[in-house]
Amino acid sequence: MSRNWVNWAMAQIEADFQRSADTHLIKLDLPQLANIDIYLKDESTHPTGSLKHRLARSLFLYGLCNGWIHEGTPIIESSSGSTAISEAYFARLLGLPFIAVIPRSTAQKKIDQIEFYGGRCHLVDPAAIYTESARLAEELGGHYMDQFTYAERATDWRGNNNIADAIFRQMQHERFPVPSHIVMSPGTGGTSATIGRYLRYQKVETRLCVVDPDNSVFFDYFHSGDPNLTSEACSRIEGIGRPRVEPSFIPGVVDEMRRIPDAASIATVLWLEGLIGRKTGASTGTNLYGALQLAHEMQARGESGSIVTLLCDSGERYLDSYYDPAWVADKIGDIQPYLAQLEAFSTNGQLEAL
Ligand SMILES: *Cc1c(COP(=O)(O)O)cnc(C)c1O
Numbered sequence: 001m002s003r004n005w006v007n008w009a010m011a012q013i014e015a016d017f018q019r020s021a022d023t024h025l026i027k028l029d030l031p032q033l034a035n036i037d038i039y040l041k042d043e044s045t046h047p048t049g050s051l052k053h054r055l056a057r058s059l060f061l062y063g064l065c066n067g068w069i070h071e072g073t074p075i076i077e078s079s080s081g082s083t084a085i086s087e088a089y090f091a092r093l094l095g096l097p098f099i100a101v102i103p104r105s106t107a108q109k110k111i112d113q114i115e116f117y118g119g120r121c122h123l124v125d126p127a128a129i130y131t132e133s134a135r136l137a138e139e140l141g142g143h144y145m146d147q148f149t150y151a152e153r154a155t156d157w158r159g160n161n162n163i164a165d166a167i168f169r170q171m172q173h174e175r176f177p178v179p180s181h182i183v184m185s186p187g188t189g190g191t192s193a194t195i196g197r198y199l200r201y202q203k204v205e206t207r208l209c210v211v212d213p214d215n216s217v218f219f220d221y222f223h224s225g226d227p228n229l230t231s232e233a234c235s236r237i238e239g240i241g242r243p244r245v246e247p248s249f250i251p252g253v254v255d256e257m258r259r260i261p262d263a264a265s266i267a268t269v270l271w272l273e274g275l276i277g278r279k280t281g282a283s284t285g286t287n288l289y290g291a292l293q294l295a296h297e298m299q300a301r302g303e304s305g306s307i308v309t310l311l312c313d314s315g316e317r318y319l320d321s322y323y324d325p326a327w328v329a330d331k332i333g334d335i336q337p338y339l340a341q342l343e344a345f346s347t348n349g350q351l352e353a354l
Pocket of ligand 1: 050051052081082083151185186187188189190191192238239240281283284312313
């Protein structure tokens with residue numbers, strides 16, 4: 001088979017990459033932490049609005065280089081969220097049909113976003129999305145991207161401007177250039193895998209702390225090693241937490257896991273808005289709450305250093321959920337104790353136990 005089209009497709013993705021800038025590393029203004037600096041890598045500024053822009057680019061390059069994607073190959077993915085939006089963008093860039101296989105219950109707003117980039121949505125029963133994606137790919141002669149299998153291996157973890165490489169480069173002129181910790185919450189687990197492998201490859205002291213929301217099996221899997229764990233309830237923090245152990249989650253590269261209550265995640269995004277004047281998605285709250293816990297503990301031990309975590313997407317996507325007090329009261333419960341805890345942190349830098 002001629003490689004002309006694949007060469008053209010690779011060049012399109014490369015050119016798109018050249019047109020893009022790196023994402024900002026935001027230093028939080030926290031004078032109450034005298035010897036600890038906290039940074040957010042702002043992944044909301046990618047063209048498709050989230051860190052999934054990196055994953056989608058990697059999955060397309062991986063599929064092209066593996067000979068799985070050719071001229072006209074329909075691309076199928078089981079995702080109703082950020083991944084489908086970013087993959088629809090790259091499919092359109094390459095002139096390929098894109099179909100997201102999503103639960104019937106998916107919010108119209110998300111369907112609209114996928115369709116905005118030229119994707120189509122195939123609505124099925126929630127339990128059927130994986131088998132239906134594989135079936136549809138078979139029927140159409142298409143390629144099932146399968147983010148929950150391939151996220152961990154599609155990215156070049158050694159460097160090549162991956163997110164970990166970018167963080168270390170952007171930290172070079174800071175007072176604590178090698179972070180004590182990098183904190184990340186897992187959806188596919190792909191970002192954590194890239195960061196964890198990179199830390200070992202670079203032989204740095206930085207520890208990877210992975211933070212899991214309520215109703216996710218990753219935390220228990222990390223401690224028990226049981227790959228058959230499942231959870232009845234679904235995660236309420238969009239983009240992270242899974243009801244089954246995904247193959248793309250690599251526990252061996254994780255130094256520490258913490259479970260962060262959903263109420264703490266939501267309280268943290270509201271607190272963060274007061275600090276940076278921006279709304280973020282709830283997974284950013286999960287990440288930052290974990291970072292604040294670590295900062296509190298470092299401070300108590302008299303340590304200094306830096307902590308880096310991710311701003312995964314913007315809060316504009318969630319105005320009628322995380323930013324609607326009625327929704328929060330109904331779906332998450334009382335977040336007041338965490339808001340009070342964070343307010344006290346703002347004045348004394350202590351995250352008092354609740
Ligand atoms: C996917 C996602 C994550 C988790 O990233 P992974 O690399 O899939 O583990 C966190 N937050 C948001 C908003 C996401 O979409």
